[in-house]
Amino acid sequence: MLGKIIVRRIGKKRLAVRITELEIYDGFKDLASHASKGQTPRNKIMFAEGGYFYIYLVYGMYYMINITTGEKNYPSAILLRGGTIVSKLKNLPTYKLETNLNGPARRNFSEKNLGGPGKLSKFLQVNKKFNEKLARPKNGLWFETDDSLKSKIKISKTPRIGVNYAGPIWSKKKWRYVITQKHNLTKIY
């Protein structure tokens, strides 16, 4: 998933973000995973086969975007935690320019960086209506592959964020993956 493009269609416009940061939530035993307590109404899509969105609200404000992975009945998903905007500039929504991205004229990495899962969903305008939907263009939210970057990215692994409640074994696993090399990531896709 790292380096791939997540695309959101809103009317005729497309928002595109290259994924640069994610976390793995894997299986029944992973105490950081919502699925560690078994199947519930919220997490049931985690038990589907790969390719479905798992969207939920945290802290009353932020939607987390996850994509399911693996076999049916095995709960696993990848949380998208950050990316860089690679939309054509004419497609950028105006609200974004007023907040943390400082306008279309300045285009260096940090200003196009969406660091944090809440920013990602805010920019892509993704909410719970995408929960349990397949990642497909007809659903308005999907992934594309940009092969030009494949061999160039460098990846570092760290513990997952905000999961201390999972105890030392699971909170320390290096299941957060980040693209550390910034070169080329902002190229308009």
Add this chain to the structure above:
DNA sequence: GGAGTGATGACA
């Protein structure tokens, strides 16, 4: 460093 926010799931 701390407020904000509301769904979720555990327990009664």
Add this chain to the structure above:
DNA sequence: GTCATCACTCCA
């Protein structure tokens, strides 16, 4: 029904 707890962000 009540309660604590959160896969966080922003402003200070």
